[in-house]
Amino acid sequence: MNLGPLFRLTQRGVGQQDVVITHEDVDRAHDRVRVSAARAQRGPFSKFRLLWLLVGPGILVMLGENDGPSMISYAATGAKFGIGFFLPFVILTFCMAIVVQEMTMRLGSATHRGHAELIFDRFGPFWGWFSMIDLGIGNFLTLITEFIAIRAGLGFFGVPPWAAVLSALVFLGAAVATHRYWTWERTLLAIAIFNLIFVPVALLTHPHWHSVGHALITWKPLPGFSQDTLIIILADIGATVTPWMLFFQQSATVDKGLTTKDIHLGRIDTVVGAALAATAAVATIIATAPLFVHHMTADNFQGAEFAQALQPLIGRFGAALFALGIVEAGMVASVTISISSAYAFGEVVHRPHSLNLPVTQGKSFYSVLFLLAATAGAIVLIPGLPLVYVVLLVNVVAVLAMPPALVFLFMLANDREVMGDLVSPLWINILSTGVVVFLTLAGILFGISVIAPHAFAFLGGK
Amino acid sequence: MTPKDKGHETFTSSDQELVLSSLEPEQLAGLKKHLIPRRHLKGPEKFVMWSLRIYLLFMIVVVLYQVWASAH
Numbered sequence: 001m002n003l004g005p006l007f008r009l010t011q012r013g014v015g016q017q018d019v020v021i022t023h024e025d026v027d028r029a030h031d032r033v034r035v036s037a038a039r040a041q042r043g044p045f046s047k048f049r050l051l052w053l054l055v056g057p058g059i060l061v062m063l064g065e066n067d068g069p070s071m072i073s074y075a076a077t078g079a080k081f082g083i084g085f086f087l088p089f090v091i092l093t094f095c096m097a098i099v100v101q102e103m104t105m106r107l108g109s110a111t112h113r114g115h116a117e118l119i120f121d122r123f124g125p126f127w128g129w130f131s132m133i134d135l136g137i138g139n140f141l142t143l144i145t146e147f148i149a150i151r152a153g154l155g156f157f158g159v160p161p162w163a164a165v166l167s168a169l170v171f172l173g174a175a176v177a178t179h180r181y182w183t184w185e186r187t188l189l190a191i192a193i194f195n196l197i198f199v200p201v202a203l204l205t206h207p208h209w210h211s212v213g214h215a216l217i218t219w220k221p222l223p224g225f226s227q228d229t230l231i232i233i234l235a236d237i238g239a240t241v242t243p244w245m246l247f248f249q250q251s252a253t254v255d256k257g258l259t260t261k262d263i264h265l266g267r268i269d270t271v272v273g274a275a276l277a278a279t280a281a282v283a284t285i286i287a288t289a290p291l292f293v294h295h296m297t298a299d300n301f302q303g304a305e306f307a308q309a310l311q312p313l314i315g316r317f318g319a320a321l322f323a324l325g326i327v328e329a330g331m332v333a334s335v336t337i338s339i340s341s342a343y344a345f346g347e348v349v350h351r352p353h354s355l356n357l358p359v360t361q362g363k364s365f366y367s368v369l370f371l372l373a374a375t376a377g378a379i380v381l382i383p384g385l386p387l388v389y390v391v392l393l394v395n396v397v398a399v400l401a402m403p404p405a406l407v408f409l410f411m412l413a414n415d416r417e418v419m420g421d422l423v424s425p426l427w428i429n430i431l432s433t434g435v436v437v438f439l440t441l442a443g444i445l446f447g448i449s450v451i452a453p454h455a456f457a458f459l460g461g462k
Numbered sequence: 463m464t465p466k467d468k469g470h471e472t473f474t475s476s477d478q479e480l481v482l483s484s485l486e487p488e489q490l491a492g493l494k495k496h497l498i499p500r501r502h503l504k505g506p507e508k509f510v511m512w513s514l515r516i517y518l519l520f521m522i523v524v525v526l527y528q529v530w531a532s533a534h
Contacts, residue, residue, distance in 0.1 A: 021473055021481045022491045029484040036484065112488040113498070121498035130515060259486055350495060393525065400521040404514040415501065440517065447524045450531075 024356035028257040031182055035262070054262050055269040056185040057108075057252035060336060061101060061245050062094070062273030063192040066280050067333030068149020069142070069391045070239030071198070071326055074281050075306045077232050078288030079296065083211045084221040086236065087282055091216075093240035094278040096438070098270055099431045100406065103413040103424060104246050105266040108253030110422045115250040117347035119408050122418065131408060132348060134401045139244050139341045141394045143376035146334040148391060151380055153327035156304040156320070165377040168334055172373050175335045176366065181255050181355040192332045195280045197325040202283040204318040205290050205310075212286065227449040231396065234446055237439065238395030239281070243405040244340045251343035255354050260422065287314075287322065334373060342369040396446065403440045406432065 031053075038050040077086045104115060111118060116135070120128035147165055154164040176184060214220070223229045249270075258266055288306055290313050304323055311319035339355070342365050346353025351364040359366055379385070410432055413424045424432070448455055487493055503511070 020492045021478055024491050025481045025485060025489075026473065026477050028489065029481045032484040033480070111498075112486065113494065117494075118498065122501045123503070124500055127511065134518070254489075257485065257489060259489075352491065354491070393529065396525060397522070400518060400525070404511070404518050407510060407514055411507065417501065418498065440514075443517070443521050447521055450524050450528045 022352075023358060023361060024255075024352070024354040027180060027182075027356035028255075028354075032257050035257075039261075051265055051268060054256075054258065054265040055272065056189060056256055057249045057258075058101065058105060058266065058269030058271070059273035059276065060185065060188060060192060060252065060332075061249040062097065062270070062277040063195045063280075064248070064333050064336035065097070065240060065242060065245055066195050066277045066329055067142070067146055067239075067337075068153075068326060068330035069145040069235075069395055070281070071284055071329045072149065072306075072391055073232070073235040073239045073395055074284035075288045077236060078285035079291035079306070079309075080228070080232060081223050082289045082292035083208070083286060084215045085219050085223055086232070086285055087212065087215045088217075088219050089233070090236055090240070090281045090285065091278050093237050094274045094281070096237075096435045097240045097245070097277075098274045099428065099435055100241055100409065101245060101249050101270050101274075102267055103409050103428070103432065104250040105253050105258070105270055106263055106422060106424075107409075107412055107419070108250040109258040109260055109263050109266060110419050112254050112259075113250075114254055114343055114347040114353070115247045115409075115412075116344035118250075118412055118418070120348055122412065122415065123408070127408070128348065131405065132344065134405060135243050135247055135344055136341065138242065138394075138398055138401050139337050140372060140376060141390070141397060142242070142244065143334060143337050143372060144379050145391045145394045146330040146337065147377045147380040149326050149330035150334070152304040153307075153323045153325075153330065156307050156323035161381055165381060168331060169370075169373060169377055171331050172335055172338060172370070176339075176355060176369065179356065179358050179362075184355050185252075185256070188332060188335060191328065193276075194328045195325065195332070196276065196283075197321050197328065198280045198283040198287055201310075201314065201318055201322050201325065202286040204314040204321075205287055207286045207289065227453065230442075230446055230449055234399045234442055235395040237442060238398035240277075241402055241435070241439070242398040243401050244337050246405055246409055247344050248336055248340035251340065251347070251353070255343075255356070263422070284325075334376075338369045338373045341372050342366070399439060400443045400446075403436050403443070406436045406439070410436070 035050065035053050038046060038053055041049065074090065077090075107113075107115070107118065113121070116128070116132060119131050147168060150168045151161045151164045154167070155161070159167075175188060178184060178187075223232075253266065288310065291306075291309055294313075296309055304326070307319040307323040307326070310322060314322075343353050345351070345368045346365050349364070352362050353365045354362065357365060410424075410429070412418060413432075414429065416423055481490070
């Protein structure tokens with residue numbers, strides 16, 4: 001295999017005298033020893049053992065993106081349009097996410113560099129700072145919405161807002177308290193699986209399976225062509241592909257220590273994550289579809305209101321599960337998004353950035369992580385803030401910020417100097433170009449609908 | 463074992479052997495300070511990046527306008 005210049009160090013070999021090892025190197029080495037041992041094993045379960053050791057970043061990024069505002073978007077989709085076009089559409093958006101996230105996993109495995117670091121080094125600080133500003137603003141706004149979701153979900157159980165925010169910050173602290181990537185990843189994976197709590201909620205609504213099957217095959221009934229439809233389309237896309245995911249999965253891949261030998265299983269990790277997240281998303285749409293059938297308006301629902309509205313249909317237990325699902329979505333995403341920001345900050349300013357770092361060696365990493373989360377949490381407590389509007393805005397902004405972010409990713413994944421023979425194959429380039437064009441067109445349509453609503457109505461044949 | 467001191471921590475030679483035998487050199491935190499060579503962007507690449515940058519800025523203005531319009 002021909003690898004790029006980055007790999008010359010490997011070919012040259014690095015002697016013991018050249019290297020100063022760090023705490024994170026030792027922790028990562030222990031993880032890699034287990035991977036090597038599993039790879040050397042033979043037997044029926046050896047492949048599963050290896051897969052078990054290597055999964056993580058892909059599942060976490062996908063379930064992390066099924067965050068508070070995403071689940072609220074899916075709930076709003078079900079309540080506004082019922083079972084129809086949006087079921088297969090949401091699955092399509094997760095297929096787009098697989099295409100995009102596979103590139104970040106491949107980049108991280110091949111270069112052992114985070115996304116922000118690669119952009120800064122390869123394109124220079126001018127483009128690097130643009131990219132970081134997009135990420136910083138997007139991440140901070142999204143973090144605010146996670147706290148909105150946590151506040152709303154816990155509000156269903158009578159928890160006051162300040163206590164909800166405080167519990168989220170305690171959860172964040174507990175999640176990174178082990179200072180060990182492996183422990184953090186496994187703990188968060190166990191919690192993130194609770195995203196599937198929306199499946200039993202959907203079952204409690206006794207869905208009409210024939211309609212579900214019909215919608216998945218035919219994409220019908222189609223929604224009407226309106227600005228509402230377009231905003232829901234954008235919100236659902238923004239619920240699946242966002243800039244923070246690119247930075248998170250690549251950095252987590254590096255922190256976990258994946259190498260080029262692991263790329264195949266890294267792909268499986270990403271696909272499994274997308275399948276789990278798509279299942280939860282589809283279940284959420286199905287769960288709130290009865291609100292559409294009963295003509296209930298859900299325009300200003302924040303999460304807990306969906307649970308309250310569903311209570312007469314699925315009982316207190318089902319409604320509580322729904323509210324817990326919203327809380328879990330917000331909690332997990334508040335961790336992944338804070339960490340995504342802290343990784344990017346460390347990469348750009350060349351400060352230590354790893355979940356294997358003790359606090360004494362990763363002061364800037366942990367400070368950024370907590371400072372962002374605490375500020376976002378405090379903003380949610382401001383009285384009179386239009387929280388619902390912030391949620392909608394964040395998903396739309398995420399979609400708009402994606403095309404520039406994807407172009408950096410596309411160029412890096414095709415950069416032979418960096419990737420060697422691991423550059424993207426033609427079919428991935430065709431698919432990723434399609435994703436960029438699709439997202440850009442969706443954004444342009446949104447722009448037309450705002451600036452020239454009459455022209456937009458004309459496009460829809462009205 | 464020969465301890466090697468790094469900051470507040472002490473690592474043994476077996477730690478170092480473990481690290482060097484298990485990790486690829488580019489995975490070592492200390493070696494990541496080496497910058498990757500800058501790529502010189504070509505005309506079409508600059509055009510695409512500037513176009514998308516302008517697109518994003520324009521769309522942000524559109525979103526702000528919609529926020530303002532909704533508020534009124």
